Amino acid sequence: MDHFLFDASFVYLNQSIHTKTELLTALGTQMETSRCATSGYTRALLQREQEHPTGIPFQPTGVAIPHSDETFIVKSKISLLTLRRPIYYEQMGTTSTFIPVSVIFLLGIKNDQAARKTVLTLLEKIQNRHFLSTIRSLSSPYEASQYLNKHVQNL
Secondary structure (H helix, E strand, O other): OOOOOOOHHHEEEEEOOOOHHHHHHHHHHHHHHOOOEOOOHHHHHHHHHHHOOOEEOOOOOEEEOOEOOHHHEOOOEEEEEEEEEEEEEEEOOOOOOEEEEEEEEEEEOOOOHHHHHHHHHHHHHOOOHHHHHHHHHOOOHHHHHHHHHHHHHOO
């Protein structure tokens, strides 16, 4: 892997988004327009999330880790979006239990060993209350991408 998975241009802090569809459309479109994903990625992302929700209840906030089939991914990236106010998101493994989510990591990952290792590290880190509180307190996309590359991607 010859690039950072976390890039300031894929970080959106303290956003006002009201629905999961609005959230996924915005993040998916960014992946497509930046040419990190091919056309159709956003549609596939919405479909996958409808069938297999990715909301996870953690403290101090719920986290969602939406993703889609890797065939749409041209260049691996992970987007971070934090919300000013949580949205209700289906809990992973259900389609009827809703949890408040205010931290979202969109995983745009190719079949790449180093990228997959980073995702596993991220999944481990988000279980830590201090890590999530720190993510919520970061003040700029640059600061957030630097923090994540240091603590998750280990570069």
